[in-house]
């Protein structure tokens with residue numbers, strides 16, 4: 001039986017990976033995250049607290065669990081927070097990754113790590129895997145440093161970059177689609193950038209691609225994102241359409257008007273032909289991803 005360790009199991013992606021993998025009988029899955037408690041009922045799924053910045057804890061947990069694979073969905077992900085909390089961001093996104101690499105090396109585990117389009121400057125998107133990175137935010141710099149630590153290590157790895165991930169999650173910490181839905185439902189006006197263009201990614205589709213990489217034992221870098229190249233404004237409009245909400249509340253603005261602390265890559269997005277050819281995976285279109293999200297939210301309300 002393959003043993004799978006998930007780091008960041010309380011987050012948007014980590015929750016989805018935990019759900020998809022823990023329900024399969026051929027895997028023994030241990031989810032971990034920073035917080036003491038788990039978002040799911042820990043009588044259903046195995047969970048233990050792990051702060052990946054604590055080298056000794058990471059090493060001893062990995063040595064005792066002996067995973068075949070480590071999925072790393074743990075990160076400091078708030079881009080503006082990272083800009084003003086540089087030491088803390090570096091500690092999680094770089095030192096934490098180095099600690100997991102060291103643990104993986106000791107037990108011979110494969111390391112499947114998640115990174116971001118923010119490693120690019122957003123001048124020439126959509127990007128392919130071998131385009132040169134040039135991060136413009138501190139978050140992007142930390143994520144690139146984490147990538148580089150993996151690339152120069154001698155462990156088997158896959159590095160999956162993704163973009164604007166959306167989906168339902170327990171706890172509902174920030175995620176662009178849920179933010180749009182919640183604001184429009186309560187009749188609040190929102191301002192969305194018309195000049196930030198990328199491919200929003202449904203979390204279930206991303207999790208499936210990661211699992212495919214594991215099952216097919218693929219390595220190297222993969223770009224995984226949704227099928228459509230949309231501005232944040234047009235993405236918000238599509239959300240309003242699918243959810244039957246008032247799209248008139250969405251105002252189109254320039255990124256410069258939002259006064260965000262960290263600079264954003266404006267013309268981002270990925271080309272996914274490598275993943276499509278090597279993984280037999282097809283990116284999901286936005287309407288389908290949002291319809292899945294709608295069904296998940298409806299099912300949650302019924303329960």
Ligand SMILES: NC(=O)c1ccc[n+]([C@@H]2O[C@H](COP(=O)([O-])OP(=O)(O)OC[C@H]3O[C@@H](n4cnc5c(N)ncnc54)[C@H](OP(=O)(O)O)[C@@H]3O)[C@@H](O)[C@H]2O)c1
Nearest residue numbers: 008010011012013033034035051052074075116162164165
């Ligand atoms: N969401 C996006 O739009 C997006 C876009 C591109 C790339 N990505 C990448 O995708 C990955 C997953 O992102 P996500 O959206 O799922 O993020 P998320 O919802 O913010 O979850 C991140 C998780 O990391 C955990 N974490 C933070 N610091 C930790 C530490 N020191 N030790 C252990 N766990 C720690 C948090 O744990 P607790 O909850 O237990 O505190 C949280 O569960 C990240 O690598 C991110 O950079 C995300």
